[in-house]
Amino acid sequence: MNTARPAIRPLRVMLSLLSLLTGLMMLVSGQTASAATYQKAFWIPVDNTIERGLESFLKRAFLEAEQQQADLVILDINTPGGEVNAAGEIGQLIRQAPMHVVAYIDNQAFSAGTYIALNANEIVMTPGSSMGAATPIDMAGNAADVKVISAWSKQMQSAAKLNDRNPDVARAMVEIDTDFPGLKGKGTVLSLDALTAEKVGYADRVVAGKDELLSKLGVKSDAVQKIEPTAGERVARWVTSPVIMSLLLVIGLVGIVVELFAPGFGVAGTISLVSFGLYFFGHFVAGFANWLHIALFIIGIFLMIMEIFLPGGIVGAIGFISIVTGLVMAAYDTQQGLASLGIAVVITVIITVLLVKRFGVKGLFNKFILGDTQRNEEGYVAPKDQRDLLHKEGIALTPLRPAGMVKVDGKRVDAVSMGGFVAAGTPIVVIQVEGTRVVVQEQEQKE
CATH class of the missing domain: 3.90.226.10 (2-enoyl-CoA Hydratase; Chain A, domain 1)
Structure with a gap:
């Protein structure tokens, strides 16, 4: 028994050192992993x-x-x-x-x-x-x-x-x-x-x-x-928010309605185009809209304009469907697109009713219908008598080739020249009046 102890002690020391070394390696390995x-x-x-x-x-x-x-x-x-x-x-x-x-x-x-x-x-x-x-x-x-x-x-x-x-x-x-x-x-x-x-x-x-x-x-x-x-992605993040989506559609549709009440193409029409442009741009950059959706919208607008010249309702109905399809398909989700468009349509209808009450139906359609009508009970209405303009002097407001606009006696008058071209700003004199036809010529230069 006593002779075995000296051999066992070195073995225990070696095992202890090996265990310590293994522990250190595991610790270092754990620190490296963490x-x-x-x-x-x-x-x-x-x-x-x-x-x-x-x-x-x-x-x-x-x-x-x-x-x-x-x-x-x-x-x-x-x-x-x-x-x-x-x-x-x-x-x-x-x-x-x-x-x-x-x-x-x-x-x-x-x-x-x-x-x-x-x-x-x-x-x-x-x-x-x-x-x-x-x-x-x-x-x-x-x-x-x-x-x-x-x-x-x-x-x-x-x-x-x-x-x-x-x-x-x-x-x-x-x-x-x-x-x-x-x-x-x-x-x-x-x-x-x-x-x-x-x-x-x-x-x-x-x-x-x-x-x-x-x-x-x-x-x-x-x-x-x-x-x-990117800047485009920032715009896309803003535009694709459900609230902003609905707001842009409201502004776009209301802008069209307001433009119908105002003469010419002005601020309302410009704002409408910008709103629809932002809507499509944001969804295009985000990867939800494509050129087909944009084309459907543009074709729809074109068909709605054509309805003015081609009465019957079919062209306008197709145009309306095309616009709605383009707007909804461009959205990231069809259901969300329909919801946003529905909100926009409801608000637009309310605003349209308020504008009609304020300006009347005539204000809405004065671009598309004839403003003056001939009533049978009134009989024939003769054109305005302009014979009082005869021999009066004035000035050419526009070039006359030979037709143009002149100013006589403080009034703007449609006229034709007797001697061919007359430059704008040239002094003229009325030499003949036949019904609505006013004939002018250049004034003779006085020496």
Whole structure:
């Protein structure tokens, strides 16, 4: 027994050293894994209201990141929320991204913004930031109906489960009339600050700011490339908002109606064209409209104008259908396009009625109908007698070739010249009056 002990002790020392070395290697390996370095990172802002224009921008940004073989995308989220449908599409885009996606919340990520963050591989927040309050609301600002809330709650829970987050927390952010002990009471919705979010597992870490975030991710600042929306994409984001969509259609249609009451083509017509132009431009840049939709709208306008010269109603009806089809098909969603157009038509009809009451029906159709009528009971109405203009002097307001306009006795008169061309500004004298025909010639120069 005593002779074996000296041999056992060196063996124990070697095993202890081997265990210590293995532990150190595992520790170093763990630190390396926790501070994984990324070769190329993209910084993408997700700000303001969530809408279809943002979805279009993010599709381009993720495609560009993939083409440049980025292995990290940081979404800088700062939004009060927005469209549920747009958020759903953006969430799918994030889930299918081949690179690691980090949702960075430096201020707020409410409602649809929370859903977008939950689809990322990792959520990082800063002190003072918050997320949650994801109850969907309607256009009037009230909570949506039970079906919409239930469906959205399921989407939020599914997104939470992607990274093993508690789905009940997601439900508490959506459902108002449900009590969640320890999270919120009935009649409220859950919002989380950064520290609480980290505590319940909805924030993977809390950092002081961007520099600490990049340091924790093992990313050098010069390896981060920021993608900003283009000017056209900014316009598209603004235009594709349901409220702005409806407003542009209202302005466009009302502009046409006002133009019918005003002589000539003026401010109302110009504003109408600009509104429709913005509508199509925004949806075109966002990738929802194409040249066919624009062509349908232009053809419809042309047919509506042709209806003035080709009475019968068929051409006008086809033109109206073509305009409606172009506007609705250009929208990102047919149902939303119909809803926006319906709102615009109702408001336009109301304004048209008010204008008719103010200016009368004649004010609306004075461009398309003859203003003076011959009534049988009045008999024949003779043309105005202009014989009092004979031998009076005046001046040519326009060139006479030989017809033109002259000014005689303070009145503008249609006239023809006796001796051929007469330049504008030339003194003239009336030499003959036959009914409505007034004949003039140049005044003789006095020496």
